[in-house]
Amino acid sequence: MTVPASLDERFRDRAAADGLLDVAYDLTDSPVGPLLLAATERGVCRISFEPEPERELDALARWFGARVLRSPKPVDPLRRELDAYFEGTRREFDLAVDLTPLPAFQRSVLEELARVRYGETATYGGLATRVGNPRAARAVGGALNRNPIPIVLPCHRVVGASGSLVGYAGGLERKRALLELERGELRLA
Amino acid sequence: MAPPRETTARAEALGAPPFERFYATHKEEVYRYLVRMLGRQLAEDAFQETFLRALRAYGDLRHARHLRAWAFTIATRVALDERRRARPESLEAPEIPVADSRPAYAELAHLADELPRTERAAVVLRYGYDLDYADIAEALGSSEDAARQAASSGVRRLRAKGAA
Numbered sequence: 031m032t033v034p035a036s037l038d039e040r041f042r043d044r045a046a047a048d049g050l051l052d053v054a055y056d057l058t059d060s061p062v063g064p065l066l067l068a069a070t071e072r073g074v075c076r077i078s079f080e081p082e083p084e085r086e087l088d089a090l091a092r093w094f095g096a097r098v099l100r101s102p103k104p105v106d107p108l109r110r111e112l113d114a115y116f117e118g119t120r121r122e123f124d125l126a127v128d129l130t131p132l133p134a135f136q137r138s139v140l141e142e143l144a145r146v147r148y149g150e151t152a153t154y155g156g157l158a159t160r161v162g163n164p165r166a167a168r169a170v171g172g173a174l175n176r177n178p179i180p181i182v183l184p185c186h187r188v189v190g191a192s193g194s195l196v197g198y199a200g201g202l203e204r205k206r207a208l209l210e211l212e213r214g215e216l217r218l219a
Numbered sequence: 220m221a222p223p224r225e226t227t228a229r230a231e232a233l234g235a236p237p238f239e240r241f242y243a244t245h246k247e248e249v250y251r252y253l254v255r256m257l258g259r260q261l262a263e264d265a266f267q268e269t270f271l272r273a274l275r276a277y278g279d280l281r282h283a284r285h286l287r288a289w290a291f292t293i294a295t296r297v298a299l300d301e302r303r304r305a306r307p308e309s310l311e312a313p314e315i316p317v318a319d320s321r322p323a324y325a326e327l328a329h330l331a332d333e334l335p336r337t338e339r340a341a342v343v344l345r346y347g348y349d350l351d352y353a354d355i356a357e358a359l360g361s362s363e364d365a366a367r368q369a370a371s372s373g374v375r376r377l378r379a380k381g382a383a
Contacts, residue, residue, distance in 0.1 A: 033250045033266070041267050050274040051238075087237040097277050098237040 042101040052095030054104035057081060061116045061218035062204050067105040070094055073126030074108050076178050079200040093131040112181065116219040118211065121148040123182045132178070135161075139173040146187045149212040153191050175199050181208065235280035242270060245290040248348070252291065255343055256298040265301050269294045288354035295340050295358040302336045331377060337361075338373030345370045 046054050053075060055068035066081030068074070068090055075094060078086055090098045107125060114120035127144075129137045142160045146152045154167040154174075161170070174185040180200055186208040190196040198205035210216035235241070249269060253262035272293050331339050337359055344350045344358060356366040 031251055031254060033246050034263075037250075037263050037266060038246070041270055044267060045271065045274055048271065050271065052278070084240075087239055091234075091237040095278060096235045096237055096280065097274055099239050099242065099274075 042099060043103055045099055046101040046104050050097060051099050051101060052097040053090045054099060054101040055090065056100055056102040056105045056109070057083070058109055060112060062207060067108050069104050069108060070128045072128040072130065074179055074182060075128040077180055077182060079180070079204065113219070115181070116211070118214070118217065125182065127179055127182065135169065136173040136176065139170050140177060140183050143174065143183055143185060143188065146184055151187050151189045151209070154188060155191060157188060171197070235277060235283050238274060238277055241273070241277070241286055245287060246270070249290050249294050252343065252348060253294055253298055255347065256340065257301055261301055265294070265297045269297045272297065285354070288350055288357065291344060291348065291350060291354065292358040295344065296360070299336050299340060331373070333380070334373050334376060338369045338376065341366055341369035342373040342377070
């Protein structure tokens with residue numbers, strides 16, 4: 031005798047609908063591999079490539095509170111926008127993000143990053159200048175490397191001064207694929 | 220409902236695990252317990268209510284100790300409320316999975332539904348789920364002595380019924 035799937039699903043939906051969760055998350059497939067998607071009531075808070083749910087859950091609980099539950103409905107809007115992005119039919123995300131646990135500097139870097147438009151690129155030094163600290167290119171690189179919401183906050187659009195891809199926490203293959211998708215050179219979905 | 224009180228420095232450092240892990244660890248056992256207490260139909264609502272109550276209190280947990288007993292405490296209170304509300308004739312016959320029951324309990328368990336509700340909870344928690352009396356007392360909102368008393372008078376009543 032096990033918990034009926036319909037009962038399990040009802041509980042997960044109800045927990046979110048009653049506003050009892052610090053974080054709702056779900057796992058989903060995408061053209062760049064499996065993703066873990068997570069949201070708080072304030073907005074999208076995590077997109078993880080190659081998710082290891084156990085480690086992710088601990089991190090989410092540390093950042094936002096222990097009431098972390100797999101519950102698909104709150105992340106459905108994000109899932110739909112990502113699907114459209116991978117299909118090439120969406121260029122901007124219309125979703126709030128939750129960066130509350132991040133240090134002020136990293137938040138300001140990510141807010142500036144969000145202004146880099148689809149199909150364009152910026153450099154680490156350029157972003158550093160835009161956050162008011164032209165010599166902080168390396169710190170900007172560190173802040174982008176720990177970007178909790180890749181794709182939506184487009185750190186794949188930041189390249190080295192020479193235009194080289196440099197690095198990407200999700201792997202250079204993914205960075206290349208996302209840039210080619212945005213230039214119309216690659217179909218992902 | 221107040222979270223379990225016992226803390227240690229190490230447990231506090233560990234903190235409560237993400238709710239998903241707590242839920243995944245205890246949901247099957249709690250579900251079987253509620254089916255045993257209430258029958259399958261009422262158990263579904265009670266299951267949902269149990270874990271919603273746990274979620275409401277979870278943000279105040281400061282440690283990861285005694286979470287199993289805490290889950291049973293909440294489930295027991297939900298089940299007792301439910302049995303108080305339900306008319307006796309609407310309670311289904313209990314389902315007793317024999318595999319996880321002790322032989323002495325398994326022989327008598329089919330009679331347990333006729334026990335007064337606190338005795339039934341005490342007997343099922345002690346002999347079906349191996350909770351200690353401190354945890355059963357917490358679940359019943361009583362003293363440890365009262366919990367021990369409820370279990371033993373439940374067993375006596377069951378033996379008498381079994382012998383009848």
